[in-house]
Amino acid sequence: MTRRGYAPDYLSVQGVHAPRRLILERLVPQDASDADALPTVVARSRIGVRLLTSARHAPMPFTVRNVESDEIHFIQSGQVRFDTEVGSLQAEEGDFVCIPRSVAYRYAPIQGAMRSMIVECPSAASLTPPAPFGMINFARDVRYPKIDRELDAGGPGKLVLKTADEEVTTFVVPHDPLALGAQLSTAVPVWKLSLASIQLHTYEPHGGPPSMFLSTRNGESLMFNLSARSGGRPPVHVNADFDEVILYVRGPGAYGACTEPGTLTWVPKGVIHHGPSEAVPDGYQAWLLETRATLRFTPEALAASELMETGNYGPHPTAAA
Ligand SMILES: [Fe+2]
Known part of the structure; x- marks a missing residue:
């Protein structure tokens, strides 16, 4: 069907299932000033999928083990050193780092500050591009941590277990659990992959949907490289199955009304939307999370974000007012 009006328009909305945009810089996570804090939750859902953000200035003084979710950390800015139970690695701006459930880790900014966006999925996440090669060069671009023998095994230390009830359980242990032998x-199981190295998939000349590079075992969450690519603008549509979360990472080109690096947009399932053109000659970087989880922004994220129009993903006129 076609419609006679421009379907994404709405005059006003009340209630929690409404599209929003969040410029990450406007949400200062607790761990920015309190080294003992965990990342701040941006959105949670009934099925355990959560979005979080972190902006540490100091290393984590404890080790954490998420016992119920895989965690995908996207480094929006800064350089971050990750020490994990299976080795250490350094991540840069634009890198995804996947830490599967029950692998203990901690991280630290290498030069003063960092900002990350974290996706937590209760179902195991893995790289699943539509063809085994082409989209991801596994041999060249997927990197794994290595043992750092310089890590001091001395203790005592704190090991924090994270559970889906958002309680923390802290063990005091005599040795550093991340000091490894052989x-x-x-x-x-831990890996790193940069967004820029994931090749774009398009259908000439109309573009078509993007292709996922990552999915969870039960198919509840999918991730896509949504950086600039050739093709037409998406059709006006309703996503019957998935909430759509897009992180506009950086330009130079704009993704519709998204021009500030680190702009997170959320269109809940069943909300009609259009979406900006992805055919931007200057290029921009962005990624998309589709999740069957019905997300709900936390009070902190609601306060820092604004209502969004679903044509070009700018602030809704009532938000601007
Ligand atoms: Fe969509």
């Missing part, structure tokens, strides 16, 4: 297997 690697006994070639399989390392």
Whole structure:
């Protein structure tokens, strides 16, 4: 069907299931000033999928183990050192770092500050591009942590277990659980991949939907590189199955009304939307999370964000007013 009016328009809205945009800089996470804090929750859902953000100035003085979710950390800015139970790695702006459920880790900004966006999925996440090669060069671009023998095994230390009820349980342990001895297997479950190295998939000349590069085992969450690509603008549509979360990472080009690096947009499932053109000659970087979870912004995220129009993903006129 076609419609006679421009369907994404709305005059006003009341209630929690309404599209929003959040410039991450406007939400200062607790861990920015309190080294003992965990990342701040941006959105949560009934099925355990959560979005969080972190902006540390100091290293984590404890080790954390998420016992119920895989965590995908996207580094929006800064350089971050991750020490994990399977080795250490350094992540840069634009990198995804996947830490599967029950792998203990901690991280630290390398030069003063960092900002990350974290997706927590209760179902195991893995790289699942539509063809085994082409979109991701696994041999060249997927990196794994390595043992750092310089890590001091001395303690005591704190090991924090994170659970889905958002309680924390803290063990005091005599040794650093991340001080490793030898690697006994070639399989390392933690990985790093830069957004820029994920090649774009399009259907000439109309564009078509993007292709996922990551999915969870039960298919509840999918991730896509939504950076600039050739093709037409998406059709006006309703996503019957998924909430759509897009992080506009940086330009130079704009993604519709998204021009500030680190702008998160959320269109809940069933809300009609259009979406900006992705055919931007200057280029921009962005990624998309589609999740069957019905997300709900936290009070902190609601306060820092604004209502969004679903044509070009700018502030809704009532928000601007
Ligand atoms: Fe959509």
